[in-house]
Amino acid sequence: MTNPTDTGARTGPAPAPVGKGLRGGSVGLLASVTLGLSSVAPAYSIAVTLGFVTLTVGDLAPAALLLGFLPVLLTAFAFRELNREMPDCGTTFVWTTRAFGPRTGWLTGGWVPLCATLIAMTALSQVGAGYLLHFLGLHALAGSSAAVTVTAILLLAAVTAIAYRGLQLAASVQYVLLGLQLLALLGFGVTAFARTGATAPSLSWLSPLAFADFGSLTEAVLLCLFIYWGWDALITANEETRDGERVSGQAAVISTVVLLGTYLFTAFAAISFAGTGADGIGLGNPDNAADVLSTLATPVLGTALAKVMQLAVCVSAVSALLTCVVGSSRSALSMSAHGALPPALARIHPRHRTPSFGTLLAGTAAACLLVLFTLVSGDFLGDAILCIGLLIACYYGTTALACVWYFRKRLQDSPRDFLLRGVLPLLGGVLMLAAFARSAYDMYDPAYGSTSFHGVGGVFLLGAGSIAAGALALLIARTRFRRFFREGRTSVAALTVTED
Structure with a gap:
């Protein structure tokens, strides 16, 4: 069946609202993969x-x-199987609640993913x-x-407005944004391989047995x-995806x-x-680590096309920002519809069929948090970003185990x-929770990140603090x-059906 969003055409009446009031059948497989x-x-x-x-393991x-x-792939299989059984836009919240009970579902399936997304x-x-x-040449303002x-x-306001208008518009915008990213990366890669002096890639760079030590x-x-x-944000659109219990899971793996x-x-x-040397444009040069593509874009592509790569990275961040607004508002919608958050978050716009209040709240909360982090310290914002890894491992690992426990009798x-x-x-x-434990151990070190408090790393305090605040x-x-x-x-x- 043809997907209207994928082709840009629409035949017949608009898809009817289903479930919690969202517009069912709005997107298909291609749009779901694009959102993911x-x-x-x-x-x-x-x-x-x-x-x-590269600084850590060189050409490995x-x-x-x-x-x-x-x-990540093993976890994606868990998401796919759980989505087939319980296609709810609340995803991890619903699944972990069914498997482990409402307390675990609310905290690790709802609170933790929402915190990670907001940060x-x-x-x-x-x-x-x-x-x-x-990109606009406003270097002083930058x-x-x-x-x-x-x-x-202003960017948050723009993507919030797009998300507010509906998933079809969001998916259509994402086609353009994702296409620019992939074309830029493809062009960069092909040109880099073709440049004089580029070495032939080696299969030894893929060897899992070549690492010098377990720590690195x-x-x-x-x-x-x-x-x-x-x-996994794409699965939050499962109630708006045609054949969502099957297609959303497929899109996750793809x-x-x-x-x-x-x-x-x-x-x-x-x-x-560029090689992995510690000088010049080498990837082993610490001065290049924060943004490899900006460093290599000009020598690989030339000055004019390097601007395209710069635009691609900008577009990449904005594209992800749009999907974050879409996903977080639908997660909150599900929690509200199931009675775990205030009813206002379940309000559905009568025409756009989107979680109107939740969408606006997501954009506003992110803007307020950005201002707060900026006022506290630029280093504080950097450490807040690093703590996301702890939150990811927490809820991915819990969701994977929820899959095993839920299906244990079958x-x-x-x-x-x-x-x-x-x-x-x-x-x-097991791998995700092991990563969680290792991350927590590393982040506790005051030298990890840019901030510390009484001998404890600021990244650990932010990550563990987010979970503690959730408790x-x-x-x-x-x-x-x-x-x-x-x-x-x-x-x-x-x-659960939510009235307009």
Whole structure:
């Protein structure tokens, strides 16, 4: 069946509202994959991560990307299987509630992902603003914290307005934004390989057995986890996706595989052209680590086309920002519709069929948090971004284990169920929680990140503090939403319709 969003055409009446009042059948497989890829911000993610990975493991950066992908893929299988069983826009909130109960569902399935997304939105808006000002040649403004913050707030307002208008418009905009990113990365890679002096890539760069020590391997893999995060945002649109219980899960797996191919291609091209030396444009030069693509764009593409790469990274951040607004508002909608958050978050716009209040709240909350972080310290904002990895590992790992526990009585029904609902999600959950424990251990060091407090790393305090704040909020929520915490495990299974 043709997807109206994928083709740009529409026949017959508009899709009817279903479930919680969202517009059912708005998007198909291609649009879902696009939303998933856009939410990861591939151009931005590889630009700001590849250099640090190379500093840690040299030309084994592709191997680290491959190993970091493994727990993400295993977790994606868990998301796919759970979505087939329970296609709800609340995703991790609903799934972990059904598996482990309302307290775990509210905290690790609802609060933690929303915190991670909100913090990511502050970072993405700031990065997008900085790149946009540089692209426009406003370098003096790009160096002004106030100007960057104002521009970031304007970007947040723009993407919030798009998300408010509906998923079809958001998906259509994402086609353009994602297409520019992928074309820019493809052009960069092909040109880098063709440049005189570029070395031939080696399969040894993919060897998982070539790492010098376990510590460097772990650090590099943890860095790589961040660049795959975000694809699960596409599943929050499952109630608006045609055949969402099947298509959304497929899109999740496809998105992660496409990301792996994109990252490996870009990493091989960058290392082949620049090498891993500590001088000049080498990827082992600490001065290049914060933004590899900006460093290499001019020598690879020339001055004129380097501006296109700069625009691609800007677009990448804005594209991910848009998907964050879409995903967080729908997660909050589900929690509200199931009685776990205030009813206002379940309000649906009568014409656009979007969570109107939740969408506006997501954009406003991100803008307020950005201003707060900026006023406290630029270093504080940087550490807030680093703590996202701890939150990612927490809720990905819990969701993977929820898959195993929920299906535990059906694992012997078939070899497929045993593998895809049992073995692979269990392995993914264990790896994610191991990454969580290792991240917490590393982040506790006051030297980790840019801030510390009484000998404890600021990144750890922000990450663990977010979870601790969630535990406190949980205590308050239990007094306000008694019915959910009493009957949540069964009530989330029921279809909830929200009136206009």
